[in-house]
Amino acid sequence: MGGNAEQPRYVLEKMTKLHNVSSFDCQNTYLNGFLQGKALREATRDLSLTFVLMDEAVSSTSVIGYFTLRSDSYYPDDNSEVDIVPVVELVALARDRTRYKQGIGDFLLIEALRNVKLVADLIGIAGLHLAPTREGRRLYYRYNFAEHPLSYRTDLLFLPISTIREIIRSTEE
Amino acid sequence: MAIKVRETACIEVESGNVQNKAPITLTAVEYAALSSSLAMPSKPLSSEVKQAIANYKKINALRVR
Incomplete structure (x- = not known):
């Protein structure tokens, strides 16, 4: 191993009880509360999984951003050709208010998409959906998220797996 | 806590504030x-x-995945 490799500044890993989330503030009460109250509890029960981002230049345990994914499904009515459409839900994605305009939101979203692609390559996933906050909507539209065809869930945005694969391919070129 | 098991084996937790949304x-x-x-x-x-x-x-x- 050569000794010239630069130490990574950031670390992205699964949330554990060792991570410090008490000072995290993305200026959204729900997203703060989810990270500080529910994320780890859900992860320990395998209901969802949260990845947290730390800036090693500041602290190896203080969280500056996170995202949470879980499985979800759509159930077409009885006359459809399939019984179930598997998708992933982006439950939450946020970065600390001190990290605006640093590309952290894009970084977290691309990493979340990378996880979805990994799962899709293993078991098949039709796409990703989420219910965006008002602040997050602009980020998701940039990545070609579209309004969901569901008539009764107009809050949902959807990104098909083909687009996710295209985005991840672009990161690897 | 009431748990309903669907035919598709998807488990919905109907209370407990875990996954309390209706299936899509x-x-x-x-x-x-x-x-x-x-x-x-x-x-x-x-x-x-x-x-x-x-x-x-x-x-x-x-x-770290």
């Missing part, structure tokens, strides 16, 4: 619209996203 059902029309969107080729990425991806590639991060 699709009418035939909605399923057709979704299938159509899945079949369409992905739209080209905007220059803004391409720039974001370029910035993403510069971020020196250790990923």
Whole structure:
């Protein structure tokens, strides 16, 4: 191993009880509360999984951003050709208010998409959906998220797996 | 805590504030619209996203999965 490799500044890993989330503030009460109250509890029960981002230049345990994914499904009515459409839900994605305009939101979203692609390559996933906050909507539209065809869930945005694969391919070129 | 097991083996926790949303059902029309969107080729990425991806590639991060 050569000794010239630069130490990574950031670390992205699964949330554990060792991570410090008490000072995290993305200026959204729900997203703060989810990270500080529910994320780890859900992860320990395998209901969802949260990845947290730390800036090693500041602290190896203080969280500056996170995202949470879980499985979800759509159930077409009885006359459809399939019984179930598997998708992933982006439950939450946020970065600390001190990290605006640093590309952290894009970084977290691309990493979340990378996880979805990994799962899709293993078991098949039709796409990703989420219910965006008002602040997050602009980020998701940039990545070609579209309004969901569901008539009764107009809050949902959807990104098909083909687009996710295209985005991840672009990161690897 | 009441737990209902669907035929598809999806478990819904009906109380306890864990996953208390209704399952998403699709009418035939909605399923057709979704299938159509899945079949369409992905739209080209905007220059803004391409720039974001370029910035993403510069971020020196250790990923532990």
